[in-house]
Amino acid sequence: MTTQLHPDGPVLIVGSGLAGWSAAREFRKLDTTTPVTLITSGNGDFYPKPALSNALAQGKSAEQLVTTPAEKMAATLGVSLMPQTEVSGIDLPTQQIMTSKGSLAYRQLVLATGAHPIRLSFAGDAANEIVSVNSLDDYVVFRNRLPAQARVLIMGAGLIGCEFANDLATSGNTVQVVDPNKLPLALLLPPQASAELQASLSELGVQWHLGTSVAELNRIDGELSVELANGTTVAIDVVLSAIGLRADIALAKAAGIATDRGIIVDATLQTSAPHVYALGDNTQYASDSLGSGSGNTSRTLPYVMPIMNAARALAQTLNGTETEVRFPVMPVTIKTPALPLVVSAAAPGTAGTWQTLEPGIWHFVDADARVLGFVLRGAQTSRRAEQAKLVAL
Numbered sequence: 001m002t003t004q005l006h007p008d009g010p011v012l013i014v015g016s017g018l019a020g021w022s023a024a025r026e027f028r029k030l031d032t033t034t035p036v037t038l039i040t041s042g043n044g045d046f047y048p049k050p051a052l053s054n055a056l057a058q059g060k061s062a063e064q065l066v067t068t069p070a071e072k073m074a075a076t077l078g079v080s081l082m083p084q085t086e087v088s089g090i091d092l093p094t095q096q097i098m099t100s101k102g103s104l105a106y107r108q109l110v111l112a113t114g115a116h117p118i119r120l121s122f123a124g125d126a127a128n129e130i131v132s133v134n135s136l137d138d139y140v141v142f143r144n145r146l147p148a149q150a151r152v153l154i155m156g157a158g159l160i161g162c163e164f165a166n167d168l169a170t171s172g173n174t175v176q177v178v179d180p181n182k183l184p185l186a187l188l189l190p191p192q193a194s195a196e197l198q199a200s201l202s203e204l205g206v207q208w209h210l211g212t213s214v215a216e217l218n219r220i221d222g223e224l225s226v227e228l229a230n231g232t233t234v235a236i237d238v239v240l241s242a243i244g245l246r247a248d249i250a251l252a253k254a255a256g257i258a259t260d261r262g263i264i265v266d267a268t269l270q271t272s273a274p275h276v277y278a279l280g281d282n283t284q285y286a287s288d289s290l291g292s293g294s295g296n297t298s299r300t301l302p303y304v305m306p307i308m309n310a311a312r313a314l315a316q317t318l319n320g321t322e323t324e325v326r327f328p329v330m331p332v333t334i335k336t337p338a339l340p341l342v343v344s345a346a347a348p349g350t351a352g353t354w355q356t357l358e359p360g361i362w363h364f365v366d367a368d369a370r371v372l373g374f375v376l377r378g379a380q381t382s383r384r385a386e387q388a389k390l391v392a393l
C-alpha cells in the first residue's frame, strides 16, 4: 500500500452520472465530515438515464427528466460540486488530478466517467448527422432534431435500439431499424423471444432491415438519404445510432492505470493504482465479484443495479473498512411495452443452450445443466425474483 500523501484531503469523485452521485450518497451515509468534491464535465443535474428511451411515450421533455438539480444534490449531500469542469489528467505519485480549473489533491479518487457511444465512420456528406443518446444533453439534441411525425432510422436492434423503436413508434413516428443480425436483440434473447419482439414491434409499425447495415448517408435535395449495404435506399429525418457503448478509460489509461474493455478493478473496486477506485459504465469488474456463473472473466456491466451495489461496497472501503462487492443476480427490464421482457444474461461468449422451461420462460443452461441466465416474457416477467434464485452464482 502506497503512503497516503493527503490523509486529511478530500475524496474526489469524477463524474455526475448515477455512479458518481451514488458513490457520494453512499459515502455520506457513513461519513458526514470528510470533504467530498464531485467534478464533472456536465452540469451535474441528476436524472434517471433509463428514462431517455421511454420519455416520449410518457410525455416528458428533456427538462422534465431532471429529478434533482445539481445544486440541490450537492447541498443535500454536503458535497462541493465543480460543474463544467473537465478532468484532464491524474498524477499518481503526487495524488493529484489536473482539471480545466486547476489541480486538486485527493485522499481517495473515484473514477465514475461512464461510457461513450461507439461511433463508426460512414461514407457520404451527411455521415456527421448521426445522433446517439447517452446523456440528457444528447437527448436534447435528438429531440430538437425530431420533427412532428418524424421518420427515424435506428441503427442497432439491441436493447437501447429496441426501446427507442417502441417509444418512437408509439409516439406517432415512423421507425425503421437496421441491424446486421437476423433478429432483434439476437445476442441477448433466444430466437423465439427475438421473433416475438420483432412481431410485437412490427404491429406498432416498426419496419426492419435485418442482416444488413448502413453504408452511406447523404443529403439529397435537403432530405437525409441512407443507403444500406443491401442496396436499399431510405429517405429519413433523423438517424439514431444505438450500436453500443465503449467504456471511458482515457483518463485512467493516460495515467498508467490498468485498463482493458474498462478500467480494471479488484473486488474492492480499487484500480491498479493505490487510493484510486472506479465504478459504473467505465469499469471492468473483477470475476470474483461476478460469481462462478461469470465464466471467470471480468467484464463491464453497463446497468443501474451493478452501480447501486458497487456504490454501497465502495463507500465502506472509502470509509476505512475494505469491502468486496459481490453482485447478486441482476435481471434487467427491457422497456419495450409492446412485449414486456426481463433478461438475466450470462457473460458474453459463455457456452450454453437455450431451453424453454414453460411458455414465456427460457433458461440459458451450460453443459452441467447449470442455469446461467434467463429470459421472461409478458406476464411471466412478474416471476423475476423466483427465477433469479435459480441462477448459478
Ligand SMILES: Cc1cc2nc3c(=O)[nH]c(=O)nc-3n(C[C@H](O)[C@H](O)[C@H](O)COP(=O)(O)OP(=O)(O)OC[C@H]3O[C@@H](n4cnc5c(N)ncnc54)[C@H](O)[C@@H]3O)c2cc1C
Residues within 6 Å of the ligand: 014, 015, 016, 017, 018, 019, 020, 039, 040, 041, 042, 049, 050, 051, 052, 053, 085, 086, 087, 088, 112, 113, 114, 115, 133, 134, 135, 160, 248, 251, 279, 280, 281, 282, 301, 302, 303, 304, 305, 307, 332, 333, 334, 335
Ligand atoms: C437510453 C438508455 C437507457 C438505459 N436503460 C437502462 C435500463 O432500463 N436499465 C438499466 O439497468 N440500465 C439502463 N441504461 C444504462 C444505465 O443508464 C447506465 O449504466 C448508467 O446510467 C451509467 O452511469 P455512469 O454514472 O456510470 O455513467 P454516465 O451517466 O455516463 O456518467 C459519466 C459522468 O462522467 C463525466 N465525465 C466523463 N469524463 C469526464 C472527465 N474527463 N472530466 C469530468 N467529468 C467527466 C460525465 O460528464 C458524466 O457526468 C440505459 C442507458 C441508456 C443510454
